[in-house]
Amino acid sequence: MKPQALTVAVTGMNALPDNPGPGLGVARCLKEAYGEAVRIVGLGYDALDPGLYLGQYCDRAYLLAYPLNGTEVLLERLAEIHALERIDVLIPCLDAELPLMIGLADTLAGLGVKTFLPSAGQFERRAKASLPTLAQAAGVTYPEVKALASAQFFRDCEQDGWTYPLVVKGVFYDAKIAANAAQAEAAFGDIAAEWGLPVLAQRFVAGEEYNLAGVGDGQGNLLGEVMMKKRAVTSKGKAWAGVATADDSLAELARKLVAELQWKGPLEVEVMRDAKGNYQLIEINPRFPAWIYLSHGVGRNLPTLLLELALGRPAPAMAAPRPGTMFIRHALETIVPMSLFQTLIMQGQCIPEPAQAQPSAEIRQPIKEAL
Amino acid sequence: MAGQTLDFPNAESLKRLASSENGFIFDPVTGNSFTVNHTGRAILHLLQQTLDVEHITRRLQAEFDVDAQRAERDVIEFAGQLRGHF
DSSP states (O other), rough: OOOOOOOEEEOOOOOOOOSOSSSHHHHHHHHHHGGGGGGEEEEEETOOOOGGOTTTTEEEEEOOOOGOOOOOHHHHHHHHHHHHHSSSSSEEEOOOHHHHHHHHHHHHHHHHHEEOOOOHHHHHHHHHHHHHHHHHHTTTTOOOOEEESSSSSSHHHGGGGSSSSEEEOOSSSEEEEEEEEEHHHHHHHHHHHHHSOEEEEEEEOOSSEEEEEEEESSSOOOOEEEEEEEEEEOTOOEEEOOOOOOOHHHHHHHHHHHHHTTTTTEEEEEEOOTTSSEEEOOOOOOOOOTTTTTHHHHOOHHHHHHHHHTTTTOOOOOOOOTOEEEEEEOOOOOOOOHHHHHHHHHEEEEEEEHHEEEEEEEESOOOOOOO | OOOOSOOOOOHHHHHTTTETSSSSSEOOOTOOOOEEHHHHHHHHHHHHTTTOOHHHHHHHHHHHHHOOHHHHHHHHHHHHHHHOOO
């Protein structure tokens, strides 16, 4: 008799080309590690989230209400889905939903849904506006940041010792480099309209960006770190191609942060490296990054590590870092029957079709016969 | 030139570089890569052992059958190109 598959619910299936959510990468890591021993329940906020239609990585697809509808609506929906799917572990992958998910972690555990998430306090300490305080406590270098409620700052900031270019950032997402006050004010307007206030101004750091993904065990230890440098980016600055790197000084910086936070769960540390090899912390994302499939590629499958920890099992052994391994994304069309799209819209759920690579009837006959 | 060292990247940075037979060089710390020709690869391998220009020049003379002046010029030029990658 086949053992029952483990059911893992994953959010962030919005694998959009210019700014993909991490959910599909997480699902792919789990599928490739566990095969049929894991069932993926993909959770999305939009019926056009591409990951919800990829049957090879997503066994069942469900829509959720947007996080702004609040905790009660989210809990009610998750409970409905759990009643149908018996979710063993939930892996949230989007920043905006995490405060709600963290708040629901105990309730979900009571229902039998395990998570491996930071506390609300840990989550707040790594928020963009709190980073300078955290960096100082951890002994990590960080560029000065200012939380702004109005764009007036950009007109006078040079009198206060701020110089252009500087970086204008949203509280959750988005960052734009502004070369002058006019660009900064425009960026402030765009970001405030999309992500609300405050908007953050950060001093510009010259150098190259590096990212580190890992899992905090909740006891101050960083597990399975994977480092990456972007080699090509989308119009939104997201990695389109990247190469795995290995630098113990970057790993040490991340270890300091995880130890200071006692971080529990996945995270991504974003840094700038200057010409002398010194790192400055730019951001800490409280989730896996969209490029997480690279972790599988270098033998350090981080979603698998997280799943084992969530299940209360020991952390699996990780391979040694494998710098030089690359990833390159590509855009791919999935053929979706209208009936499937309609089912997801009308019923909020669907069963994605397994991947098919069959030729159409028109070209199935041998080419020579057609000549 | 006896015992002279040029302004190369530091020895630690040079030692960590991985090179393939066809001259593709990868830095596992920065993720940067670049290509070098046969002579460049030979100089890089020597640099991974020592930064002594005189020693490197002598080895190049022996391996490529060139005069000391030409070998030294190649090393100096290569040092300049390497600095651009670190």
